[in-house]
Amino acid sequence: CYCCTALCLTVSHSSTLFSHLSRFKETTSWRFRNLTSVPEGLDVRLRELDLSNNVIRHINSQSLALPSLLRLDLSYNQLEIISEGAFRDVAQLQELNLARNALSHNVDSTSRALGSLHRLRRLDLSLNGLDDDAAGLYLRDKSILERLDLTGNGLTRLTPKLFAESLSVRSIRIENNLITAIEEGTFEPLKKLKILNLARNNLVNICDFKLHQVKLLNLSRNSIEFFVTREDGHPYELEILDLSFNNLLYFPMVPKTNRLRYLHLQSNMVGTLETDTLISEADSLYRELTSEDEVNDAVDNNNIYSNWKLMPLVYMDLSSNHFRSLPVETLSHLTSLVTLNLSKNCLQDISGNGHVGGYHQPSLTFPSLRYFDLQNNGLRQLSTFFLEALPNIETLNLKENSVRVSLNSMSPCVSFWNIKTLRSLDLQDNGIKTLHQNTFKGTPLISLNLASNVDIIFDIGALEGLQSSLQSLSISGNSMTTSALSLPCLKALRRLNMSNNSVDVLPGIISCSPLTELDLRNNGLTSMNESVVDRLSLYLDVLYVSGNSFNCCDTNWLKALNKEKVNIPDLHHAVCLSVNGTLLTVHISILYTTYLMCIYYILLVHVSML
Template sequence: MIRPTATTIRSLLLLCCSLSHSLIQLNTGTGRLHDDQQEPTSLRFKNLSSVPEGLDVRLRDLDLSNNFIRHINSQGLGLPSLLRLTLSYNQLEIISEGAFRDVAQLQELNLARNALSHNVDSNSRALGSLHRLRSLDISMNGLDDKAVELYLHNKSVLEHLDLTGNGLTRLTAKLFAESLSMRSIRIENNLITAIEEGTFETLKKLKTLNLARNNLVYICDFKLHQVKLLNLSRNSIEFFVTREDGHPYELEILDLSYNNLLYFPMVPKTNQLRYLHLQSNMVGALETDTLISEADSLYRELTSDDKVKDAVENNNVYSNWRLMPLVYMDLSSNHFRSLPLETLSHLTSLVTLNLSKNCLQDISYNTAKGCSGHVGCYRQPPLTLPSLRYFDLQNNGLRQLSTLFLEALPNIETLNLKENSVRPCDPKDQLGPSETMRENSPTNMSSCVSFRNIKTLRHLDLQDNGIKTLHQNTFERTPLVSLNLASNVDVILNSGALEGLQSSLQSLSISGNNMTTSALSLPCLKALRRLNMSDNNVDVLPSTISCSPLTELDVRNNGLTSMNESLVDRLSLYLHVLYVSGNSFNCCDTKWLEAINKEKVKIPDLDHAVCLHVNGTLLTGFLRNHSLHCSLELSPKITELNLGQITIIMLFVSTVLITLVVFVKKVCCNTGSFIV
């Protein structure tokens, strides 16, 4: 009987392992790839001049971008499982006709930033073999209209196309005739001046269309019922008109920013528009009445048919807006000198309105326009923005917002009045109960704004308004959560200016106001979490902040030399972050800093903080290791003091000894003489 040796056993174990590995490979061959082969293979920035040979045939995702590949030959890639191929940022100009014959499964191809304007016929035939291609990026290749048409030949299942940065000048119906499955098309930054009728209408699955950065001048008959997102920003569009055809439109996002619009876009009655971007146009250059009448005339001229009568109600083409579910509108950087409230009031769903960087000065109006108060006068429903919550009026010339106007915003939460000339009213000077009846009378027009009794307002920004005084009870019965009073140079907070905010205010900024300690009157704000009092002339922190559960305190660039230790102890209970740079602290009077460090409060700018040394020198970074530095500074003084004392003692002892020696010597001499 043959006994198995150790070598035999080891050989059998190796054979079993080999068989197991072979079985795993067999399973893989039946269609399941290893997990590591599922991951993308990146060969970016490898200085490759051709597609490398010997790649794993199981690859599904290959990235060859940012190399120097100029030619893909007819031998093919030899990657039958490949689904995604990236060849962007190469120098590719020749794709041989059989180059893609063995990548029949390819679904996504990125050829951006190459030289595909060369050899278009040959290259397009090579791409024509990719029958399953769903996403194609041929952006930034210098392609003209004809070249793009060839590259899109035989792309019946193509869904996503990127043509950004090419040289297209005119879009025709033939361009997408063989690509009826398109869902998103991006043709940004070309030279398009015209779009032929029927170009996109046949693309029934199209949802996203980006035509930004072209040379389009007008859209006079928008008919894309199926599109949900349309980007026409940064063209030269003067008007956007949709013919009323009775069919519903699915458009949800329309971007017409950075154009030359004089009018609001004219959209169909039945639409789903929710986000409208109109910033940086010329809307508002015409007075409101002129704008509406000219828009009506333009609409009638461009859509002269029987349906116009139904579309233009009460001679106002924008009356259809009342059916529009718009929640966001950006009208910043336009030319409004007055608020087009009559038009905007149709937008009953509007939540966010941006009118920053316009030319608005006074906002006031009569709630019942066209009614003079005489007997039999018909009072129209008041003009309101019932759903508006966020209103941005930054950087206008505003001096007044009437109480009636603020009452027309029944759900306002955030009001941005930064960089205007708004002066909060002194409650003592305001009108009595009949204020709302008399406010718009020419004799009662006020140049201030009342912020009292706005029960929904939570966030108010009054930065850089030139405010000089905040009077007592300025924000009474207005439960603000955040208040920005920064950059109102030399403003004085009168006693009780923030009265009524004790239980609601969580964030307060009074930075950049050139305030001194005496001009700063803060009540006990029991909800305050963030206080920014940087860039002032405060030399002592107000004691009232100790009752606030501050998590963030900014005292940069003030006149502080130290901080009250007991105040800091109380603040440290809640404080997370403290900013202190730009003050002139005493280098060795830092008990406040020890208390802060004990509670592990973060001081991000401590290395940049400056302190004043006893010798008059300003030191940076000293406070980081103040204990060590101060002990080292005291040591030489102690040594110097001890040496002085020792020297005096030694001199005294020496004098006594010398005197004693002289005395003894004299006594001895006298005694000797007597004996003799």
Template sequence: MVRHMLSSLLLLWSFSHELYLTELKYDSLTEQSWKNQNLYSVPLDLDIRLRRLDLSNNFIRQLQTLVLPYLEQLDLSTNQLDFISEAAFENLTQLEELNLSRNALNNNTGVNSKALQSISGLKSLDISFNSLSDGAVELYLRNKYSLDQLKMTGNALTRLSHSLFKESKGLRAITIDDNRISVIEEGTFEPLRQLEMLNLAKNNLAHICDFKLRQLKYLNLSRNSVEFFVTREDDQLYRLEILDLSYNKLLYFPIVPKMNRLKYLHLQNNVLGSLNSEAAMVSQANYLYNEIFNEKTIRKNYLHANWRLMPLKYFDLSYNHFRTFPVETFSLLSSLETLILSNNCLQNIIWNIRNYSDSGERRQLYFPSLKHLVLQGNGLVNISPLFLGALKKIETLNLQENSVQPCAFIDHLRSSRTTQQMNLITSCVAFEQLRTLKHLNLKENNIKMLPPNAFQKTSLVSLNLARNTHMVMHEGALEGVRATLESLIISEINITSSDLTLPCMPALTQLKISNNHLDILPSSLSCSPLREIDIRNNAFIALNHSLMDTLSVHLKLMYISGNTFNCCDSKWLIILNELKIKLPDISDTKCFTPGNSNIAVTEYLKIPLFHCLLHTTAQKVHFGQMLIVVLFLFVVLTVFIIWTRNLCCTERSCIV
């Protein structure tokens, strides 16, 4: 019975092994790469069973007839191909993907295009970087009824005609970036009902005055010269989700379709905000709309009406010219989660909104979904408390490279102040209003004083205070967030150990205190489950080994270079080394011996006590030698004194 089972198992194993080898052999036959083989022609001995063939990065100039009836993918990119015989692809009945990028297909376009016309089932075609003109591309796209993806990057196209894609109406993705396109004829893309992705970046387009592509989900118009983007208002649903208009010359916000699904809008590196005020920018955009569509009277605020329905989540406006924060316009974006306004010209964010009520009080606006606000690299000094109060769900606030000064916790005074008075308190920023705030970046703000309880009532998890080189930290500055703070960065603030007082922070896992003048770690760190510490470029000679022993329970990573450690007071270092704590910069770290000789810590750790014992022995030998010399001199001096006295006595006896 057992013998029969073993025989069956052996037979099963043999069968499965043979099947496995057969599959490997089959796979090796269906895919073959001749990439980077310095070929000047296609190899003649190709297996007809091939399904994928890579001939890229060679020197092939001519392509003759290929007899590969099962081939599905062919890569001939980065060759010198300028001639394709008319019958080259006739036998490739299964070919679906063809890559001809980075060749010289601008030559012999008549013959080459006829060769491509024979591939009736092609789904993906890449003819990028072939210096193709408008007419040449039209030839190459004939008989491409099944084409799904088309790439034409880096050619010489200047105009897209309405007949360009007449035989490729099933296209879903088109990439025509890095050309010279300045004109797109009406009807070029509209018939492509399946088109979802269109990339027209790096061209010479000046405006989009009547956007009609309802089927698109992704549109990239970055790095053109677009001055405005306007859509005629109708009740049709547009499927556009991502619109990239970055690196253009936009003066106004785009007027998007009324019914849309837009979630990601990229407007960075334009000239938005150049007009004096938000009201001027909005009115000019609406005036432009009326001019383009010949509206006789201004009936409505098209910009705001359409934005009110926009489900936008991500909005990038970095590197523009905003001098004021468009409070009203942005408050219309009820789904907005991330807003980037870095590197603009903001100095103050004031609560300057229109339309007072009959009672004379301002309307209260909110940013109901905004979680991440990036204001880095402006000249911000003042932020209205009313604006901060409107950030009901804010989690991340990046104020790096501004001039913001945190206020002390003054909640007990709030009740006695009117709304108008609160709006006038602009000498500092009261972070206590941001109850949901988790991540705050105040790096490089030239903060002079970090007052007591500066972040009281927030929910801070990470705080960056680096490069505030003249900042004085009050003893209770972090008291309000000691229970929640997990990451603290106070690097490059020129602080000494006597100036640094940290509360017990039971949640702190990351501490960066590099580039200061510290020589002692605060004992309060024993409360923290630190996993990462950065103490580079300070004045540490040794670290408290009992503190390091406590921290080593959780510690995973530590940076220590740029200090003047004492080799002979390094019990802490031996602890870290034995526990295999990661010290990525240990090879750049040195320590000194009492004899003032610097050695690499890596060398010291090979024989931890050798260098110190050697120096101690040397000290002992030196002391012994000195003792012998002193005793010798003492004996010599004693003998000399006795001899002198005896001589004197002898002389006196002779005289008498």
């Protein structure tokens, strides 16, 4: 009937239309096409267009007729000029990436073109060689702009005029410029600003920080000598402050009312001054930069850092500074601290008993600290008082120090006995010679690194108490022989690193553990006990074997591992020795060939003897 026919035609037409629409892509990419201009005939429904990494020099007024376009990427071209009316027909554009071009040329024309983009929310002008004036022209009429990137340009001075027409901006990145000064009022009017990145510039100091609205501030890799915040009674929203790789002599001075949680101070000069000198000089500096009336409110008990007791800091990185002793006077206020990194300093002794350098200090306590990195210092001892000040410690990194381990809490050595919360301990490269019986008893370690303690001796029962908890153990690089190993049955062990030793026989005791990863590289193994290998294969996923001198005529262990599909990533580097000492490379694909070659060399030896 007619109705049926009409219905069929409608369904058919709808199906064809749907098929056509389904082939339309809202996004198209013309990256790396060596284009010199915008392609013609682009679908007017496009919402995202990527023309990056081409050689386009000019965008003329007829190039872009895409009324639905929201995102346009023109980065990594050779753009020198964008005609004034080029963006007339992309009025909906919200994101524009112009990074790595030559927009320092023809600034007047190109800036007028950008001025017509009234809906623009994200703008990337990085790596264009822009100076202060050019950047200002490009930011005219950007009233709803939210994210701005000016990284890698030539800005030298920031003034209030620069962002006067971009008051809605939330994120500004001006990293890697030549900025030496920031005029007052530059960022204060930007009430929505949350992220400010000024890393890799030439700033020397921040003497009156008062951006209450900013949550993340990155000032790393400048030349900053001090950071001072004036106490004005208003709350600060700052949560992340990065002052790493500067010339700081003092801790940053922050207001009482703050929300700072993450503080990066690595690679500075903090600790060069003794603790008492540091505090007194910081107090004097604050008085010099602020009025006398404010000092009385800001400084409690003549210590500007007493404000830290109200700071909700959870992460602090003080690595690569100049501390010779623990800055107890300051750190004692940080009761919320979870992670503290003091690696690569000059620490030699941490007593933690309230006496440092001969005078009384507040008792050190870190009630919330879980991760403490003391790697690469000169530590010889950690007192019982200090370890007791870490009631919730989970990870302790003492790698590359000179600590000595003992059982006696009264000795000058370090005792790791009965630390109920400790889960991960790194004692690599400490020169430890003896690991005594029950060293870690009562301390339920999950991970233990004893690597690079050359000629270390394990007393019988040295790892006693770790049988049901230890999951990862490294004894790499200790020059240990098979007889020097005294391991208990570690029923929870999953990863064992025995590399770079002198082990010639695979210890049968390790088959007691459900190992998933075993590292046997660079030892003296010539074969492996098949019964041990069979038990290991029940759980083993990864095995490393290179750097041993296996017997080419005894490769049954390798066949067993191959049968169980154990991954041996370095097998192509493994070698074996034939009967007459000829070196042959063992490849898993030539196992049987290797066996036949072994028979060949045996016959060759017999022939040579006749």
